Amino acid sequence: MADIIRCPYSDMPKQWDRYLAPAEFAFNNSVNRSTESNKPHVKWMVVELAELAGSTGRLAGFVLDTFCTTMIDLADEFRVPSYVFFMSSVAFLGLMLHLQLPQDENHMDMTEFKDPIGELDFSSFTNPLLAKVLPTLVLMKDAVEMFLEHTKRMRATKAIVVNTFNELDSHAVRSLAGLWAPAVYPVGPILNLKGETKKKANSGRGGDDIMEWLDKQRPSLVVFLCFGSKGSFGNDQMKEMVCTLEWNGHRSLWSLRLLPPNGKNWYLRDYKDSTEVLPEGFLDQTSGIGKVIGWATQAAVLAHPAIGGFVSHCEWHSTIKRIWFGVAMATWPLYAEQQFNSFELVVELGLAAEIRMDYRRDLGMESDVVTTDEIKAGIRKLMEEAGDNRRKKVSVKSRKALVKGESFYLSLGRLIDDISNNAP
Numbered sequence: 001m002a003d004i005i006r007c008p009y010s011d012m013p014k015q016w017d018r019y020l021a022p023a024e025f026a027f028n029n030s031v032n033r034s035t036e037s038n039k040p041h042v043k044w045m046v047v048e049l050a051e052l053a054g055s056t057g058r059l060a061g062f063v064l065d066t067f068c069t070t071m072i073d074l075a076d077e078f079r080v081p082s083y084v085f086f087m088s089s090v091a092f093l094g095l096m097l098h099l100q101l102p103q104d105e106n107h108m109d110m111t112e113f114k115d116p117i118g119e120l121d122f123s124s125f126t127n128p129l130l131a132k133v134l135p136t137l138v139l140m141k142d143a144v145e146m147f148l149e150h151t152k153r154m155r156a157t158k159a160i161v162v163n164t165f166n167e168l169d170s171h172a173v174r175s176l177a178g179l180w181a182p183a184v185y186p187v188g189p190i191l192n193l194k195g196e197t198k199k200k201a202n203s204g205r206g207g208d209d210i211m212e213w214l215d216k217q218r219p220s221l222v223v224f225l226c227f228g229s230k231g232s233f234g235n236d237q238m239k240e241m242v243c244t245l246e247w248n249g250h251r252s253l254w255s256l257r258l259l260p261p262n263g264k265n266w267y268l269r270d271y272k273d274s275t276e277v278l279p280e281g282f283l284d285q286t287s288g289i290g291k292v293i294g295w296a297t298q299a300a301v302l303a304h305p306a307i308g309g310f311v312s313h314c315e316w317h318s319t320i321k322r323i324w325f326g327v328a329m330a331t332w333p334l335y336a337e338q339q340f341n342s343f344e345l346v347v348e349l350g351l352a353a354e355i356r357m358d359y360r361r362d363l364g365m366e367s368d369v370v371t372t373d374e375i376k377a378g379i380r381k382l383m384e385e386a387g388d389n390r391r392k393k394v395s396v397k398s399r400k401a402l403v404k405g406e407s408f409y410l411s412l413g414r415l416i417d418d419i420s421n422n423a424p
Helices: 014-019 030-056 066-077 090-106 110-114 141-154 166-179 207-215 235-247 298-302 316-325 338-348 372-384 389-400 407-422
Strands: 062-065 082-086 159-162 183-186 222-226 251-255 290-293 307-312 328-331
Touching (some): 066 082, 090 159, 090 166, 090 183, 159 407, 166 183, 166 389, 207 251, 222 298, 235 251, 298 307, 307 316, 307 372, 316 338
Parallel strands (some): 062 082, 082 159, 222 251, 251 290, 307 328
16 A cells, blocks of 8 residues: 655745745747847847958858747848757657647637647657647647747748757657658757766855765665756645655755745745745754755756656756756656656656656646655656666667767758758
8 A cells, every 4th residue: 555645744934925926927929029129139240240250151040049930030131041949859849830730720729728638639749649738828828829920930940950869759750741840950969068067066056065965875866856947836835845855765855946026037046044945843854864955057966876866847958968867757847848748758758757747837827736645656656767778778879879970960960961051
């Protein structure tokens, strides 16, 4: 019979309440307005760079972020092609392309996918896609229009560059041929590891302390819980987290971030004193089995031999890092496309355990609390899979992809040829 954990913390410190004001992120084309306002500055910079290059070089094109596709108009002014650097998986790119055509041609109402038990036939996956893992902005009528407008603009580019490698996303890459996509080049894994895996885990802000604590732990026995730059939880969820870390039976390193007062900033900050938001005596009681930290460089922590498991929000770049280091992973998504990434990792690729695949905390939406028992069960499964050979094989493939003559070099070579052939 599974252990039943009773959480003794009926009241968390009241100071936590001041961090819980909703940080609403206005998707009413605010990103587009920002991009538009910066076009004159970008134009001036491009002109300046062209003059500096003189006869030694020429402007070959623009490489744009997914949400800066209106800059294509500026590239057209310079009569050069545009390319998009896509920050998520090839499969998620396939989802955007899959949804954009019926929306554009048939004016489909995307909010029909709000049915949590619905499924979507989706060529980028071999499994039916669950509607409950669609991004929140796809389920909001006002936000989805902007989302799919960027997708439509991406179709007008010469190519899309993705931070992945063919051995991980081969089925998804092949499926894009049926979605009328421009050329897609997987040029990953792209990781900035220089200096990040050395002694300091967070640019000197206690980094030595983190690594010294990890140095004292036995190999592959520590669970690293990290939810990204915007990953924080409400009061009720914090209670369950605290109980889990006391009773889960594994040593843990928890990156705890705090929302700014009144939700004035979308990004989080570190605490000044963690006792403000943790129960009295918690740090003393768990000092032998865990450590609570602020921001830390993920690569430095994941590279440490003491780390056996990673509880993650499933941001794609974090996922690529985890694959590179071969660390077992449990999914706990929060916002953006992370629910989709969780489904891909758990169901489609079989490379992660699940804590809660469809949890969300963004755009004013928040899921039910994930209980101590759920978290504990997910961590148990995570650590049981720490020695899984399939995960280790994918890690080896990610490193092999960067060897000369392998998929990264071949894909990058084709991209360079594409840029050269399309340059004015």
